[in-house]
Amino acid sequence: MIYIKYLVLACLVVFLSVRLSFYVDALDKKTNLSGAFIGGVMLAAVTSLPELFTSLTAVLQLGEPQLVQGNVLGSNIFNLCVIGGIVLCTSKRYQSSRIAGSHKHTLFYSLVMYGLVLTAIWKPIVVDLGFFHVNVMTLAILGVYIINVKNMNDDSSNAAEDEGSAVALSVGQILFRFASYSVALVIVSILLTYVTDTIAQELQLGTTVAGAIFLGVATSLPELSASINLVRIGNYNASFGNIVGSNLFNFTILCFADFLYASQGIYTYETQVLNLLMFGTASTILTLGVIVGKQKRGVVMLCCIGILVSYLASIALSI
Numbered sequence: 596m597i598y599i600k601y602l603v604l605a606c607l608v609v610f611l612s613v614r615l616s617f618y619v620d621a622l623d624k625k626t627n628l629s630g631a632f633i634g635g636v637m638l639a640a641v642t643s644l645p646e647l648f649t650s651l652t653a654v655l656q657l658g659e660p661q662l663v664q665g666n667v668l669g670s671n672i673f674n675l676c677v678i679g680g681i682v683l684c685t686s687k688r689y690q691s692s693r694i695a696g697s698h699k700h701t702l703f704y705s706l707v708m709y710g711l712v713l714t715a716i717w718k719p720i721v722v723d724l725g726f727f728h729v730n731v732m733t734l735a736i737l738g739v740y741i742i743n744v745k746n747m748n749d750d751s752s753n754a755a756e757d758e759g760s761a762v763a764l765s766v767g768q769i770l771f772r773f774a775s776y777s778v779a780l781v782i783v784s785i786l787l788t789y790v791t792d793t794i795a796q797e798l799q800l801g802t803t804v805a806g807a808i809f810l811g812v813a814t815s816l817p818e819l820s821a822s823i824n825l826v827r828i829g830n831y832n833a834s835f836g837n838i839v840g841s842n843l844f845n846f847t848i849l850c851f852a853d854f855l856y857a858s859q860g861i862y863t864y865e866t867q868v869l870n871l872l873m874f875g876t877a878s879t880i881l882t883l884g885v886i887v888g889k890q891k892r893g894v895v896m897l898c899c900i901g902i903l904v905s906y907l908a909s910i911a912l913s914i
Contacts, residue, residue, distance in 0.1 A: 597793055604787045605813045608645050611780040612817030613824075615641045618773040625766050636744050638833070639840030642817035643848070644777065646670050648784040649791075650848045654856040657792055660863055663852045668712075668871035671705075671842045672906050673815045675878040678838050679902030681826050682885055686892055686899075692831035694886055697747055701839040702883050704743045708846040709876045711735050715862040716869075730860055733853045740847050747840075787813055839882070867913040874909035878902050 619638045653662035682689045715732035818841050825834040853861040881898045888894035
């Protein structure tokens with residue numbers, strides 16, 4: 596019965612996230628915000644809501660910081676696996692697509708984030724901010740994310756292939772519906788965390804492994820659904836922006852959890868965590884190769900295969 600609940604909640608995450616993505620796209624058509632900012636920041640934040648609220652529930656209600664690390668780092672590897680799979684299956688179409696240069700910058704910042712998380716684990720330096728005790732690397736991660744958001748907001752390159760049909764809704768109507776679906780997604784995400792914790796206990800899995808497999812995959816379903824749909828209509832740029840932007844946003848989830856988990860730091864030393872960091876870094880470098888070597892089909896396909904192997908290896912070595 597618990598597995599049926601998991602599947603139902605996962606399906607609800609997909610449905611609600613697709614609707615949220617629609618309203619973010621509608622907002623894009625109604626405002627003058629840059630395409631890079633819409634796809635890489637706003638849409639990315641929307642599809643990362645499940646990761647955010649499942650992680651906050653894991654530390655505030657369950658007291659399981661390992662679930663947070665597994666969720667965030669596992670989601671990031673799975674997200675890049677989505678890019679690898681999509682490009683591998685549509686490599687010819689990908690070569691003729693348009694990809695904004697800002698995505699390479701975002702991937703570079705992701706590599707910096709991995710380094711900061713590793714530093715937080717190996718050399719924890721905690722500062723007292725009154726009500727909060729946080730790792731110095733938490734503040735550094737937030738700083739890097741803010742810099743990337745600013746760069747995306749300043750990016751005037753809009754590589755969207757098709758603006759699509761006009762939106763009949765007003766900005767107020769879009770925002771109201773967006774807020775309504777967001778609340779529903781938050782509720783479903785919280786329930787999903789409890790179900791995952793129960794599955795972890797039933798299967799006698801470590802919480803980091805359960806977070807990487809069950810939470811990581813389920814909370815990445817919005818990115819998967821949105822990316823496949825965007826590629827279907829030929830918008831590889833928005834698809835890439837959603838994935839790499841979501842990955843960078845996911846790192847800030849560790850920051851929120853570190854602020855709120857008062858009993859101890861969120862960054863814990865575990866072999867499974869180090870595996871996820873290693874394969875996440877490898878997948879990010881390979882994704883850079885997919886973009887940089889875009890016109891060389893052999894290089895692109897080799898990098899895509901490497902991304903898929905990296906995800907499978909991260910799961911196999913974590914169990």
